[in-house]
Amino acid sequence: MIAINHLEFSYSPSASPVLRGIELDIADRALFGLLGPNGAGKTTLLSILAGLIDCPAGRVFVDGLDLVTPRARQQARLSLVPQEYAFYLPLTVRENLQFFAGVQGVPGSEVDQRVSEAVSLTSLEERLDHRAGKLSGGLKRRLNLAIGLLNRPRLLLLDEPTVGIDPHSRHFILETIRRLGEQGTTVIYTSHYMEEVEELCDRVAIMDHGRILRQGTLAELLAGQSGSLESLFLDLTARGLRD
Numbered sequence: 001m002i003a004i005n006h007l008e009f010s011y012s013p014s015a016s017p018v019l020r021g022i023e024l025d026i027a028d029r030a031l032f033g034l035l036g037p038n039g040a041g042k043t044t045l046l047s048i049l050a051g052l053i054d055c056p057a058g059r060v061f062v063d064g065l066d067l068v069t070p071r072a073r074q075q076a077r078l079s080l081v082p083q084e085y086a087f088y089l090p091l092t093v094r095e096n097l098q099f100f101a102g103v104q105g106v107p108g109s110e111v112d113q114r115v116s117e118a119v120s121l122t123s124l125e126e127r128l129d130h131r132a133g134k135l136s137g138g139l140k141r142r143l144n145l146a147i148g149l150l151n152r153p154r155l156l157l158l159d160e161p162t163v164g165i166d167p168h169s170r171h172f173i174l175e176t177i178r179r180l181g182e183q184g185t186t187v188i189y190t191s192h193y194m195e196e197v198e199e200l201c202d203r204v205a206i207m208d209h210g211r212i213l214r215q216g217t218l219a220e221l222l223a224g225q226s227g228s229l230e231s232l233f234l235d236l237t238a239r240g241l242r243d
């Protein structure tokens with residue numbers, strides 16, 4: 001179980017808060033969708049969970065373990081797949097995976113096994129010796145995901161993992177995430193695509209301006225609503241353009 005308590009965060013003392021009293025409980029093995037317009041604070045929240053940004057105000061617990069230290073985060077087996085491609089374009093798929101296995105502290109004797117598991121989950125076998133920079137957008141997204149799987153995560157944080165790819169690649173990535181969920185991985189999934197979240201996630205939170213506006217199962221969120229998740233989202237986030 002992940003418990004996020006009272007998270008507050010600003011990028012600088014003079015800037016407006018980006019996260020304002022975030023409270024979330026996420027059950028083990030959940031596929032949890034986090035929706036919000038541009039600038040709502042989703043990436044900041046994931047970055048804090050992954051330890052990329054220090055957040056002195058508030059606490060995050062995974063199974064009662066306070067994530068404040070890197071050691072606790074390692075024990076929690078947490079992995080973030082960022083929105084941007086987080087690998088080296090001149091290296092091959094295999095070289096990237098071997099390199100990032102080392103960065104993540106996978107023991108040398110286990111690297112081949114972990115690389116082969118990640119490649120198998122993302123069906124990259126045929127591309128192992130291709131340069132990352134030459135891959136299509138969909139394959140680059142799969143490599144980004146494969147790197148995030150090298151530590152066999154219990155908690156996988158996915159920041160818009162299907163942006164900019166064709167429907168086949170998107171379907172493949174969604175199926176992979178569903179399979180990971182069935183195997184026991186807890187997933188926090190941010191996306192702008194309502195239909196993906198409706199299809200994949202068992203619980204959903206909608207956030208804006210650093211606050212959680214609603215959370216619950218899809219049925220709970222839509223109870224008493226005449227419209228879809230998208231119309232609820234637009235109503236809650238005030239239908240304004242953000243950029």
Ligand SMILES: Nc1ncnc2c1ncn2[C@@H]1O[C@H](COP(=O)(O)OP(=O)(O)OP(=O)(O)O)[C@@H](O)[C@H]1O
Pocket residue numbers: 011018036037038039040041042043044045
């Ligand atoms: N490194 C940074 N320094 C200062 N402000 C930042 C930084 N990163 C993000 N912000 C600001 O924090 C707010 C939340 O941004 P964040 O990227 O977390 O939102 P988001 O919900 O992930 O948006 P998107 O859907 O566009 O990715 C925005 O106002 C953004 O401009």
